[in-house]
Amino acid sequence: MKTKSIRNILIVGQVLLFLSSCNALKTAPYDQYSFQKAVEIKVEASNLMKKATNPFSSYEQEVEELQLELEKMVVYEANKPNNGISYEMWGLLADQDKNLLGGFLKRWEEQEKLGQVFLNEAQSQVTEAIDMIIRYEGKKDKESENGIMQFILDNR
Numbered sequence: 670m671k672t673k674s675i676r677n678i679l680i681v682g683q684v685l686l687f688l689s690s691c692n693a694l695k696t697a698p699y700d701q702y703s704f705q706k707a708v709e710i711k712v713e714a715s716n717l718m719k720k721a722t723n724p725f726s727s728y729e730q731e732v733e734e735l736q737l738e739l740e741k742m743v744v745y746e747a748n749k750p751n752n753g754i755s756y757e758m759w760g761l762l763a764d765q766d767k768n769l770l771g772g773f774l775k776r777w778e779e780q781e782k783l784g785q786v787f788l789n790e791a792q793s794q795v796t797e798a799i800d801m802i803i804r805y806e807g808k809k810d811k812e813s814e815n816g817i818m819q820f821i822l823d824n825r
Contacts, residue, residue, distance in 0.1 A: 703746065703755065704806040710738055711799040714770055718792045721773075721783040732774050739763040739771065754814060757821050758802050762795075767824060770795045 713735055720728055743763050746756040765771040773791045777783055783791075801820055805813040 699809055700749070700806065703742075703749075704803065706738070706742055706745075707799060707802045707806055710735070710742065711796065711803065713738070714795055714799065715792065718773065718788065718795065721777045721788050722785055723782065725777050725781050729778075732778070736763075736771070736774060754817055754821070755802065755805065758798070758805070758817055761821060761824055762798055762802070768794065769798050769824070 717728065717731055717735055725732070739759070740763065743756070743759045746752055746759050749755070761767055762769045763771045765775040768791075773795060798820065801813070801817050805817045807813075
């Protein structure tokens with residue numbers, strides 16, 4: 670009886686030791702909320718960006734709402750354990766001094782209207798960045814992690 674109990678404790682200890690050394694546990698697990706919000710923000714951003722050839726003042730309320738959603742995601746991702754990659758990516762996306770969504774919205778406000786060529790390029794870059802977040806949140810695999818890490822390094 671005692672030997673069986675000791676053996677079970679050893680097995681549980683080995684399993685816990687193995688699990689704690691796994692790389693997968695150092696990444697935040699799949700989070701339906703993060704995935705869903707990334708998809709929602711992608712759709713909202715894409716629809717709003719299409720309107721940037723029109724006066725900013727006509728869409729100021731929508732821009733403020735989208736900026737608030739971005740800010741919420743940055744704060745949400747910052748408070749999840751083992752989530753540095755997603756947090757960094759959302760931070761880049763929201764940063765008004767970078768060339769992604771936050772920077773696009775700031776530029777639109779400053780210039781009141783944006784040209785179609787600029788709009789097309791910016792929309793492509795923002796969509797790519799959000800797609801990377803969606804892939805990473807959906808898979809949490811090494812390939813999507815490496816892709817997003819490279820993107821972060823290239824855009825710091």
